[in-house]
Amino acid sequence: MSAKRPLILVTNDDGITAPGIRTLIEVMNELGDVVVVAPDSPQSGMGHAITVNETLYVDRVTVDKSAPQKEFSCSGTPADCVKLAVNEILKGKPDLCVSGINHGSNSSINVIYSGTMSAAVEAGTQGIPSIGFSLLDYSLEANFEPVRKFVKQIAAECLDKSMPRGVVLNVNFPKLPEAEIKGIKVCRQANAHWVENFDKRVNPLGREYYWLTGEFVNEDGGEDTDEWALRNGFVSVVPVQFDLTAHHAIKDINTWEL
Template identity: 70%
Template sequence: MERPLILITNDDGVSAPGIRALIAVMSEIGEVIVVAPDKPQSAMGHAITINNTLHLNKISKETDSITEYSCSGTPVDCVKIAVHEILKRKPDLCVSGINHGSNSSINVIYSGTMSAAVEAGIEGIQAIGFSLLDYDWDADFEQIKSYIKNITLEVLNKKLPEGVILNVNFPKLKEKEIKGIKICRQANAIWMEKFDKRKTPQGKDYYWLTGEFVNQDKGEDTDEWALANGFVSIVPVQFDLTAHHAIQNLTNRDWK
């Protein structure tokens, strides 16, 4: 049987330990094509490059089952250029990550990792974004590899509903085992943001964006609850941003 073709990308850069762990898992499942940013592109959201040129660099590897490229653009650029310039056929799956840090709740909006997965979904490709709640460059990905493999095989074997992408987050656990998997909704949470204002030696103002993550949602069916209680959270997301529940309300108004 032909092995599935799997496109891998991320937002932490092609050399990040997270994507190296993801490549190791996916190479057990199928033929792997890696197209990832040549430098960190975290929090790029769904940005694309339109005012600059894009560059690809093929990375030599010893195995025939893995082909790697670094790209000068954003995570979404990586998916676009992979689909339209590199791949000879549509991949069976696109996986993005493993992100160093959370992409749960509102973070999905800002995430380059998840935007790459969403872009694959727009292209009609089954897609999953994987994230681990550990920002350490040397984070331990070993405990989650079996979960990643099982989730991937489930998607390949049974497919996702049309227009749906999976946002998968893993809790950071050291001396405990993961309790299991929860299918969740996105928690209602926000960032309470502020800017740290400083001055250059020349006296010019500059700013660092800082903030505190505030979970306003007390529900036990959310990704934040699952992660806080030792579960893997899986949230089905979509690229149709229509607020369907509001259509009837707005239709009944007098817009004159």
């Protein structure tokens, strides 16, 4: 690969053949030399899970014979893919890691469940500038064409500028035609949550089982949040930190009799 072009690692959680990652690969090929390490099957909702009690397999694959990137499918989670890419496949750190484009939202509280964002966070913990991209369309037939220019713009800026230490970007796109997307807003994560329910059923053998369902509730009226931006036709960019320390609480907890 050319030393003059940045090395870009591409991964996701929907699987290596998902339309979202194929679009992301095409855009990243315009910016640098691409290596893909992605799950061999869907891994949505896996969060930051890693494989510790099972073997991991990685296979060199060719999904698009006309494209220049090297591709590897992995039997593990999105976080596994990044770990294997850095330690075994690339034998070093890429200049950028991009994850997605996810089929569905990873805004607000969804970020903590997201395999897409966990791959970006895993790269970030290793000092790699990283971005997770998601489109608010869960369909496998989702149209990613309207967001291509925004993906390229944000990734190019990330390559050109220095990412703040300890930060990765969580980027979400509204499901709109390109002409109706109003622009990009840097936001905070909205204070929202899921009110969960379990649909209880019985299988033909008489054993009970459950389907997780729920309703997304946004209790945040702020106009500086990702949920507001997306509802109002903007691309949301949230800087996410992986230091989970609640620094503001340390003083109060130090007053406890511990």
